[in-house]
Amino acid sequence: MSNERVAVVTGANVGIGLETARGLAQQGYRVFMAARNEAKGQAAVADVQGSVPGAQVELLKLDLASLASVRAAAAAVKAKAPQVHLLVNNAGLILSERQETEDGFESTFGINHLGHFLLTTLLMDSFAPGVRVVNLSSEAHRMSKGLDFDDLMRSRRPYQGMPAYADSKLANILFTRSLAKRLKGGGVAHAVHPGVVRSGFAADGDVKGAFAVLVKLGGPFMLTPAKGARTSLHVATSPDAATDSGRYWARSKPKRPARAAQDDAAAEQLWSVSEALVGSA
């Protein structure tokens, strides 16, 4: 048996994801660094290889806005690695205008939640005993009033970026709770708030108006991406996250999420609706 520990990190080409991949490579993981843009992904792989001697990292092409791409990525991992020990669902965005994914889902929900839902469920039969799944959420989930299951695609109400983002980050925690119940062999799932991090997030024209101004003004007070990766790395590797699956973490400590994020009925409803939407039931 090989001692290889395999990790998959989404959104690994920049920001928190890149620093998470680097940290895992430093700890000896073989890391699949998932990125939607091949050139950016290759540059990130080279960056980690340049900074971590002997790093075992490789690019995984993954566009979470395409279910076909998610399926291809899961198949590529399975073809190359016998088991997955760690999955960090890190990629995420906020959009000021309503957009749709290749499959017709509202993009914030489609990318931040549904793409990761499908990736996770497809990889589940490759999960090693004691697998850890780390889902990047946000304190922004507290701004959500709860998921509107009658309009998950936000086609019936005026679109606003922040509420769409808050709902998607609530979905990340609800998904974590229902996943925690389904992992076998001592596997755990946790959700993470990384802190307020000076990354590419909300900085490249994806979001406009007051929020963009806030991000600019807050820049000097924000964490570096390396510090922003600390809670993800802690939950991915520390013994104190090996048990009590389904928790929400901030500053490398468990934290109680909003009441809406503790709603197990909503978590189960989200699981079955997601299965139906991505066709993985």
Ligand SMILES: NC(=O)c1ccc[n+]([C@@H]2O[C@H](COP(=O)([O-])OP(=O)(O)OC[C@H]3O[C@@H](n4cnc5c(N)ncnc54)[C@H](OP(=O)(O)O)[C@@H]3O)[C@@H](O)[C@H]2O)c1
């Ligand atoms: N930054 C913060 O203050 C903060 C706070 C709370 C939570 N978070 C969460 O932390 C996570 C990482 O954020 P970050 O700050 O590191 O942001 P970032 O620098 O903007 O990185 C986001 C990553 O997600 C990728 N991504 C976006 N759309 C994708 C798609 N369709 N398919 C595949 N990958 C896609 C991006 O790829 P491209 O480079 O190709 O766009 C990038 O690699 C997110 O889930 C975010 O919600 C961040």
